[in-house]
Amino acid sequence: MTYPIVIYGHSILRKVSAEINNDYTGLNQLIEDLFETMYNSEGMGLAAPQVGKSIRLFVIDGKPVAEDEPSLADFKKIFINAHITERCGELQPMNEGCLSIPGLREEVMRESHIRINYYDENWEYHDEVFDGYKARIIQHEYDHTEGVLFTDKVSPLRRRLLKGKLTAISKGQFEATYKTILPGQKIK
Numbered sequence: 001m002t003y004p005i006v007i008y009g010h011s012i013l014r015k016v017s018a019e020i021n022n023d024y025t026g027l028n029q030l031i032e033d034l035f036e037t038m039y040n041s042e043g044m045g046l047a048a049p050q051v052g053k054s055i056r057l058f059v060i061d062g063k064p065v066a067e068d069e070p071s072l073a074d075f076k077k078i079f080i081n082a083h084i085t086e087r088c089g090e091l092q093p094m095n096e097g098c099l100s101i102p103g104l105r106e107e108v109m110r111e112s113h114i115r116i117n118y119y120d121e122n123w124e125y126h127d128e129v130f131d132g133y134k135a136r137i138i139q140h141e142y143d144h145t146e147g148v149l150f151t152d153k154v155s156p157l158r159r160r161l162l163k164g165k166l167t168a169i170s171k172g173q174f175e176a177t178y179k180t181i182l183p184g185q186k187i188k
Contacts, residue, residue: 009170047144
């Protein structure tokens, strides 16, 4: 099933997500649906809050950018109850976008290395270190489970300059090839 994407301004995007147990009803189907929704929306990562589920779950598949970043060709992962325990390395700028903020891209500074612990879809525990592009993608999706959006990470001046564009997006003034849920609309 393909879910609609929750758009900037919706309160669920600002909540810190809850951890889940291995008996979470419909988890395997939800994981499948997150991947399907992500692929249909042409994303490379998607967090559960972006489809209206305030739980600590996100999926990643780096294959869409593998031509430019060969290390991402087989970078397909599921993160459940993830927690970043360390961020280090140089702060590096990169242009980011988000399915929940359609049509807007901004330069964001992120640490080049992270350590993260999480469970995979088989409830196996992982404590891993990632760097470069992998670390960036993980941090972006992880932020969604913390109620943080990439626009929160731009400079204060740039954030003020974006205010009008973000307000327009929250009112539905954008183009997207996927279904969306605007602020104030009920999540099904």
